[in-house]
Amino acid sequence: MRELTVDLGERSYPIYIGQGLLDQAASYFQKHNIGNKSPLLIIADSNVAPRYLAKLEQVLQAGGYKTASAVVPAGESSKSLAMLGDLVGKALDAGLDRKSAIVALGGGVVGDLAGFVAASYMRGIKFVQVPTTILAHDSSVGGKVAVNHPQAKNIIGAFHQPEFVLYDLNTLQTLPPRDVSSGLSEVVKHGLIWDASFVDWCEANAEKLLALDPDSLGYALYKGCSVKAAVVSEDEKEMGLRAILNLGHTIGHAIEAVAGYNEMQHGEAISIGMIGSAKLGLRYGAPEEVYTKTKRVLAKCGLPVSLPKHYDVDAIMAAMMHDKKFKEGTMVFVVPTAIGKVEIKSDVSVEWMKEIVEELKLEAEQI
Amino acid sequence: MRELTVDLGERSYPIYIGQGLLDQAASYFQKHNIGNKSPLLIIADSNVAPRYLAKLEQVLQAGGYKTASAVVPAGESSKSLAMLGDLVGKALDAGLDRKSAIVALGGGVVGDLAGFVAASYMRGIKFVQVPTTILAHDSSVGGKVAVNHPQAKNIIGAFHQPEFVLYDLNTLQTLPPRDVSSGLSEVVKHGLIWDASFVDWCEANAEKLLALDPDSLGYALYKGCSVKAAVVSEDEKEMGLRAILNLGHTIGHAIEAVAGYNEMQHGEAISIGMIGSAKLGLRYGAPEEVYTKTKRVLAKCGLPVSLPKHYDVDAIMAAMMHDKKFKEGTMVFVVPTAIGKVEIKSDVSVEWMKEIVEELKLEAEQI
Ligand SMILES: NC(=O)c1ccc[n+]([C@@H]2O[C@H](COP(=O)([O-])OP(=O)(O)OC[C@H]3O[C@@H](n4cnc5c(N)ncnc54)[C@H](O)[C@@H]3O)[C@@H](O)[C@H]2O)c1
Ligand SMILES: NC(=O)c1ccc[n+]([C@@H]2O[C@H](COP(=O)([O-])OP(=O)(O)OC[C@H]3O[C@@H](n4cnc5c(N)ncnc54)[C@H](O)[C@@H]3O)[C@@H](O)[C@H]2O)c1
Ligand SMILES: [Zn+2]
Ligand SMILES: [Zn+2]
Numbered sequence: 001m002r003e004l005t006v007d008l009g010e011r012s013y014p015i016y017i018g019q020g021l022l023d024q025a026a027s028y029f030q031k032h033n034i035g036n037k038s039p040l041l042i043i044a045d046s047n048v049a050p051r052y053l054a055k056l057e058q059v060l061q062a063g064g065y066k067t068a069s070a071v072v073p074a075g076e077s078s079k080s081l082a083m084l085g086d087l088v089g090k091a092l093d094a095g096l097d098r099k100s101a102i103v104a105l106g107g108g109v110v111g112d113l114a115g116f117v118a119a120s121y122m123r124g125i126k127f128v129q130v131p132t133t134i135l136a137h138d139s140s141v142g143g144k145v146a147v148n149h150p151q152a153k154n155i156i157g158a159f160h161q162p163e164f165v166l167y168d169l170n171t172l173q174t175l176p177p178r179d180v181s182s183g184l185s186e187v188v189k190h191g192l193i194w195d196a197s198f199v200d201w202c203e204a205n206a207e208k209l210l211a212l213d214p215d216s217l218g219y220a221l222y223k224g225c226s227v228k229a230a231v232v233s234e235d236e237k238e239m240g241l242r243a244i245l246n247l248g249h250t251i252g253h254a255i256e257a258v259a260g261y262n263e264m265q266h267g268e269a270i271s272i273g274m275i276g277s278a279k280l281g282l283r284y285g286a287p288e289e290v291y292t293k294t295k296r297v298l299a300k301c302g303l304p305v306s307l308p309k310h311y312d313v314d315a316i317m318a319a320m321m322h323d324k325k326f327k328e329g330t331m332v333f334v335v336p337t338a339i340g341k342v343e344i345k346s347d348v349s350v351e352w353m354k355e356i357v358e359e360l361k362l363e364a365e366q367i
Numbered sequence: 368m369r370e371l372t373v374d375l376g377e378r379s380y381p382i383y384i385g386q387g388l389l390d391q392a393a394s395y396f397q398k399h400n401i402g403n404k405s406p407l408l409i410i411a412d413s414n415v416a417p418r419y420l421a422k423l424e425q426v427l428q429a430g431g432y433k434t435a436s437a438v439v440p441a442g443e444s445s446k447s448l449a450m451l452g453d454l455v456g457k458a459l460d461a462g463l464d465r466k467s468a469i470v471a472l473g474g475g476v477v478g479d480l481a482g483f484v485a486a487s488y489m490r491g492i493k494f495v496q497v498p499t500t501i502l503a504h505d506s507s508v509g510g511k512v513a514v515n516h517p518q519a520k521n522i523i524g525a526f527h528q529p530e531f532v533l534y535d536l537n538t539l540q541t542l543p544p545r546d547v548s549s550g551l552s553e554v555v556k557h558g559l560i561w562d563a564s565f566v567d568w569c570e571a572n573a574e575k576l577l578a579l580d581p582d583s584l585g586y587a588l589y590k591g592c593s594v595k596a597a598v599v600s601e602d603e604k605e606m607g608l609r610a611i612l613n614l615g616h617t618i619g620h621a622i623e624a625v626a627g628y629n630e631m632q633h634g635e636a637i638s639i640g641m642i643g644s645a646k647l648g649l650r651y652g653a654p655e656e657v658y659t660k661t662k663r664v665l666a667k668c669g670l671p672v673s674l675p676k677h678y679d680v681d682a683i684m685a686a687m688m689h690d691k692k693f694k695e696g697t698m699v700f701v702v703p704t705a706i707g708k709v710e711i712k713s714d715v716s717v718e719w720m721k722e723i724v725e726e727l728k729l730e731a732e733q734i
Pocket of ligand 4: 633
């Protein structure tokens with residue numbers, strides 16, 4: 001079992017990573033002073049609930065907790081205000097009060113949604129995360145919770161830190177392969193922005209990770225969470241440093257915006273975005289290796305490293321110009337200057353970016 | 368012009384109370400470092416917008432601000448998740464970014480709604496309150512913002528403090544008489560829980576207040592805000608002391624829950640609730656004056672002091688049992704022990720409460 005602390009002063013919390021932690025859930029709840037007089041509400045999605053919900057409920061009930069549960073449809077579209085309303089109704093029906101906790105059992109979608117329920121129900125109650133995807137290592141650090149608006153992703157939300165995060169590696173065994181790769185994309189990102197030797201490790205262990213080897217997974221998630229925790233601790237409210245976590249995300253979000261429904265996973269789009277950022281790095285004078293190694297490690301993790309041919313460059317550029325990372329007209333990008341090191345450049349020209357998106361597409365055509 | 372500070376450490380903010388402050392709005396925005404590069408969104412309701420929105424927009428634009436505005440239907444039903452979604456759409460259309468501010472121009476409904484938009488848009492942007500009702504003196508202190516759920520009032524919200532509050536007494540001149548009295552109910556409440564001499568003052572000046580004399584109003588709002596600020600400063604997140612602000616509210620909320628649409632204003636229900644609490648005080652040994660004076664001052668403010676005959680005592684009791692102030696089965700009430708002094712009693716019997724609600728109704732029958 002690995003443990004790390006997200007250091008946020010009064011709001012600090014631990015992340016536990018290991019095999020079989022679900023079976024010990026009740027003792028973790030007790031350890032973190034979650035009382036058993038007020039009911040808990042567990043929120044899961046329609047893929048995760050049939051696999052792990054009964055187990056979690058049973059373990060918590062055996063530990064003396066009253067539990068209620070709510071199952072939302074799998075997929076990003078559950079991150080909506082309408083679903084927030086439904087879940088608040090469920091919380092009221094179940095009698096949740098100010099001492100209750102909301103438990104997110106699932107990936108980033110359920111984490112973000114359940115987290116916003118916890119942040120806003122009675123103006124904020126306790127929140128526990130039980131992540132079941134690799135990508136959720138990212139959302140389990142930093143307390144960013146949100147739902148989407150038809151016009152913009154994650155635009156309605158809060159900062160709400162969990163009491164603790166319980167990461168049972170066993171639950172990852174049932175993850176579909178595409179979700180495994182997509183999650184690894186953010187793991188690699190945490191290496192690329194902070195820790196060159198971890199990038200080496202990812203490259204050397206990519207096969208084991210894709211095969212869901214628990215020990216490799218445990219280490220990768222531990223390192224990924226640690227990097228994000230280090231960044232977030234220095235910048236809880238996203239004022240400065242935290243921006244480096246957006247490596248690959250400006251291009252990636254634009255690709256997601258243009259992609260058809262379910263065509264591109266978040267981690268896949270981010271992977272292409274990180275390749276684009278590496279190309280930008282070269283233009284700022286980074287050594288060639290920044291690009292080649294970035295590409296190699298992401299490819300080994302089963303991720304796309306070029307833009308599929310049917311994407312329209314102008315549409316992607318238009319989407320990019322709408323991205324919230326464009327502060328007051330200035331174009332800001334996170335740019336790798338070495339493996340494990342990035343800088344924030346605020347003078348990136350639209351022309352360069354367009355050339356880079358074109359290159360990303362050209363490379364797909366060459367394959 | 369009167370000024371007071373709500374003292375909350377880093378999140379402290381001032382309340383300005385005076386005549387004609389709307390005309391100087393731009394200079395207050397500048398003084399509080401609200402930049403003019405990012406647009407502002409002013410939210411008002413359908414009664415307030417035709418009276419004061421054009422003026423505020425014009426003043427802010429003359430001061431170099433870009434403004435957009437949104438008008439919501441007057442009334443409690445605008446405090447909904449659906450309206451939150453609409454307003455976030457408006458904010459996106461208007462191009463609001465992290466440096467933008469949301470401006471609430473109106474009463475408590477618009478303050479609570481716009482405040483929750485500000486709390487959740489991009490996970491929190493700046494918020495400015497421009498209250499136009501007397502009751503909003505209450506909601507302008509403490510940062511409680513929220514929308515309603517069909518099953519419960521104010522259940523989805525946040526704590527989000529404004530940058531500053533700009534209270535232009537001139538806007539109060541158009542308030543309907545019932546809203547004047549309703550607002551005075553919370554003013555008197557602030558006296559009853561904290562400051563006996565202010566209760567005397569309210570009694571002596573009730574006529575002037577009802578006539579909307581600006582100087583009396585300015586003083587009443589200043590004192591009301593000051594008491595609430597003192598309480599909130601000691602207990603920002605509602606852990607203990609802040610509970611005294613609920614004087615009259617447990618009974619009051621139950622009356623509101625049972626009342627037909629628009630039949631009972633919040634302040635009116637609270638007035639009856641405070642009479643009930645005073646009756647409870649007598650049972651705990653408070654001097655007779657606690658009851659007689661409470662009744663006299665509220666009546667002078669044009670407020671109901673008994674329960675209209677058509678209310679069903681059992682329905683009110685049932686509603687009360689569902690109130691969120693019942694902590695883990697214990698019945699908790701705020702009970703006056705003297706004028707200007709209350710205590711929290713957690714051993715109030717259901718029987719006593721029922722007798723008191725019956726008395727409140729009986730008195731109406733005797734009139
Ligand atoms: N809050 C943050 O800081 C943050 C950071 C990154 C991403 N996110 C958010 O996270 C979301 C993406 O996260 P995600 O990729 O985990 O998405 P997800 O929660 O939709 O999970 C991906 C898919 O895997 C399924 N699934 C989950 N666990 C499973 C398991 N153990 N076995 C089988 N199937 C399982 C889900 O039902 C879903 O179909 C996005 O909404 C994104 O905005 C948030
Ligand atoms: N956040 C808090 O701490 C807090 C505290 C107390 C009350 N509240 C909330 O406040 C709300 C009640 O506040 P309210 O009584 O101000 O309600 P309100 O905002 O609905 O205003 C009352 C009525 O007066 C009208 N009005 C407002 N200003 C006017 C003006 N200057 N001239 C003419 N008409 C005007 C409004 O359109 C409305 O019809 C409730 O939703 C309650 O939950 C919140
Ligand atoms: Zn991401
Ligand atoms: Zn009130």
